[in-house]
Amino acid sequence: MDKADAQRRIEKLRTKINDLNYKYFVLDESEVGESIRDALKKELIDLETQFPQFITPQSPTQRVGNVLSGKFAKIAHKSRKWSLQDAFSEEDIMLWYERLTKFTTSTNFDFVTELKIDGLNVTLWYEKGKLEKAITRGNGREGEDITHTIRTIKSVPLELREPITIEVSGEVYMPKASFEKLEGFANPRNAAAGTVRQLDPKVAENRDLDLFFYEIGECDKRPQTQKEVMETLNSLGLRTDSHYKHHVDIKSVLEFCKQWTDKRSSLPYDIDGIVIKVNSMESQKNLGYTAKAPRFAIAYKFPAEQAVTKVLDIIIQVGRTGALTPVAVLEPTLVAGSTVSRATLHNEDEIIRKDVRIGDTVIIQKAGDIIPEVVTVMTDLRTGAEKPFKFPKECPVCGSEVIKPEGEAISRCSNTSCGAIMRESLAHFVSKHAFDIDGLGEKVVDQLIDAGLIHDAADIFGLHRADLLGLELFQEKRADNLLNAATKALDITLDKFLFSLGIRHIGEQTSQIIGRFLQNKEVPNELMKAPSKREKAQTSLFGDEEVDADMFPIPAIMYAMERTSLEELTSIEGLGDKVATSLYDWFGEDGNTEFLQKLFAKGVNVLKMREIEGKEGISGKTFVITGTLESIGRSQAKDMIIKNGGHVSGSVSKQTDYVIAGENPGSKYTKAQELNVQILSEGDFLNLFE
CATH class of the missing domain: 1.10.150.20 (5' to 3' exonuclease, C-terminal subdomain)
Structure with missing residues (x-):
């Protein structure tokens, strides 16, 4: 290949790769598979190696530059980068809405809402379409030059789809899946911030950062609305979060905030709120700024998934297998929209590792389907009055020896006849997917045990009407119902x-x-x-x-x-x-x-179990269920799968065939997206049975 042919081929490859990257990262369209994009990039690398005179800074191969020799250069922003006023409730949003009318004659506002990505704010300058600088927010007037690491982010175009001069801002973040592979960072936001400030861009390249844009500063021609801002960014090849929405009234804004408060954990990245902006740029100009923040925008912050509280006590719960689980009794506090007064400490090893003491001030968290847990102890707030917890050597229920098998983290009661084990075992024995006996709630079981009528689960089938009628909780109808349920359950x-x-x-x-x-x-x-x-x-x-x-x-x-x-x-x-x-x-x-x-x-x-007549599309397939199913319960969905030859798993892996996603799906939904597992709506799932 001569120089002229090589130059033409290089230019075509660059154009094609940039176009494919735009479709993949901005439009979320896969025109070709990743292997094809990689092959085109490899060809480009080979040609540029053979003909280095044709390499340009905007080539897709030139994302990773040299290691910086020292500190980051300080650069002044072209326009000030403002912080937003926070709103923590619907009432706060309405107060902000009412204030809007005080500063303009207009009372007919429309709005744009955007998910508030929990990452690091950055500003990029493009000169005639080519990336010139990337700067941190800093103090709002001056930031640090991080161009070398921002260039490594695959979704950030080194050259725009139009040769315009423009200043844009966005949020650098680290996807949850990428964060899980890292060590040494407390959360994805810290990981993103630490990564963009690496001197060596190769470190950033290997950490899989991403970036969503949401603002246009100085430019050749400014859009007239925030909605147009988002559309313009996309058209230039600058990726925006697709969940932004235009609203004609404040009521719709409030509903959007409510929806995402519930759905936030379903995303493959962290968000910590909703940014609400007046849509019209003319109205934004008229509303102006306070000394600290713009009047035309506000950031609604989600109820905290983490909170600070005090450990009032540590108690031990004994489960049906005899496992001793330590539980922190807490000062009641609001976490993720609900009041939490207890949090699991998992086991003795975790208490020692985290050094949790009675009286400690702790950070607790509750995310998705996870039960509240103690994340860390704020040791610098200790007064000296805190008491270390001694894990019991004897079962707190029956007094028997506690054993901890070698290699296991769980301590267990050695007495299989322990009262706590018996109560929990009874609850399991009569549960829906076991003998399915109604009428044996916790209080009833306690009374039957205290009266000496039950010593193990088998005694349920030896109860007599006269014995039950002598107990406080039983009248004739309730006694008959329980006995009938027990008789019916004999066949299993x-x-x-x-x-x-x-x-x-x-x-x-x-x-x-x-x-x-x-x-x-x-x-x-x-x-x-x-x-x-x-x-x-x-x-x-x-x-x-x-x-x-x-x-x-x-x-x-x-x-x-x-x-x-x-x-x-x-x-x-x-x-x-x-x-x-x-x-x-x-x-x-x-x-x-x-x-x-x-x-x-x-x-x-x-x-005997019936032989399963497998249904095509279900038999031999592994399903995972996440979220709330409206027309059928999770238990019914599970039964339908099993009866038709499928399997139901509690976790998503590469072996999972389908994830059924109901309302407010949890982390399993995110995992499915990361592993490219097919996701079914409730309707899609039911269609498999038609």
């Missing part, structure tokens, strides 16, 4: 029965895998009979053959497990070592064997 499918046992690490889907494995084991015919307590009734209703074909009684389960090795369990697809060991150990304990025999004696009749 194998998967639900296994789930009801509350074995560690074994959830609904794992129970199905284990159930299908067990019911395919060969078992002697004499073990395939109904419980003796119900044998006559079953035979008279169905006849021996049909009952035997449908049942997999408790003795059959025990027989099958006795003849299954740990190695065989471990080899079952979908189980893994931890689940297999937990299952094997549970069935090997004498106390559990006695409990199973007791259930059989009380008349519990376990039925």
Whole structure:
């Protein structure tokens, strides 16, 4: 290739790559795959290496420059960069709206709202379409030159789509997914700020920053409205956040703020509020500025997802598997729109690592679906009166020894008959996806235990009407309802029965895998009979053959497990070592064997699981559900998937086929976007069953 051909090819490649980058980063359109963009860029790099005389600063290959030798240069802004007044409630927004009419004769305002990206404000200068400078906000009048790191951001054009001279401002941010790969920063905002101030641009290039633009300063021709500002930025190739919206009245603005207060965690980047601007540039000019901020704009700040409060006490909760979980009792405080008075401390190791003490001032957080937790202790506010917490050596409920298996973070009560374990186990045993027995709430269970009527879950099936009517909480109707529910629950499918046992690490889907494995084991015919307590009734209703074909009684389960090795369990697809060991150990304990025999004696009749007739598009697929489903509940959606041969997972991975996104989806939605997992609306999901 001669010089002339090389120059023409280089120019064409630059134009094409810039056009593809514009479509991908600004318009969110993928004309070609990433591999194609990479191939074009590689060809350009090869040609520029061969013909270096044709390299220009605006080439897509020249984003990363040399390492700076020292401090960042200070540069004066062409126009002042103002801070915005904050609003923390709907009332604050309305007060601002009322003040607008005091400074102009107009009462008919329209507005533009923009998501307030939680990042670092920067200003870029383009001279005849070419990037000249990038500057931090600094003190609003003077900032630092960070051109070398801003050039590394792939969505920032080194050359605009028009050769105009313009000053633009935006927010540099780090996507959540990129932040999770980094260490040493408290949050994505700090990571973004630290990255743009790196002397070596290669560090910035490897950290995957991004930038949204939202403001035009000095330029050849200013737009007449803020809406036109956003449209102009996009047309020039400067990426804007697509969620901005034009509103004809303040009521619509308030609704927008409310919607995003609920949806904020669904985004792949952090936002901390909504910026509200009067749309008309003429009105903005007439409204002017105070000494500190423009009158024509305000920043609505979301209710804090983090808050400062005091630790009043630390208590221990005992779960159904005996796990001891420390919980911080807090001075009630508002976090993410709700009052929080307790936060998890997870385990003893976390208390030690964070050095949480009774009386400490702490920062707590609540984000998305996550329960409140203590993030950090403000040790500089300690007075000396704070008390270190000593993790108990004995169970606070039953007084038994607390054990902490080697290699595990969780401490557990060693007494399987502990009252707390029994209460939590009972709640699990009667839950919807287990025996599904209504009428056994916490207060009822406590009264039954205190009266000596229940010592374990099997005793539920031995309750008598006369015993219940002697208790404070029971009248005739309530007693009859509970007894009827218990009788109805005696017939249960194998998967639900296994789930009801509350074995560690074994959830609904794992129970199905284990159930299908067990019911395919060969078992002697004499073990395939109904419980003796119900044998006559079953035979008279169905006849021996049909009952035997449908049942997999408790003795059959025990027989099958006795003849299954740990190695065989471990080899079952979908189980893994931890689940297999937990299952094997549970069935090997004498106390559990006695409990199973007791259930059989009380008349519990376990039925085989039906063979699944897989539905195309669902069978063999893995689903994750996030957010609130309006027409069907999450439990019903889960049942629909499982009954049609699909799997439901609690987390998103590369193996996930679909994420079903309801209202106010959480972090799983973001993860799906990052991994390019197909996202289904509730309607899309239901269409799979048509």
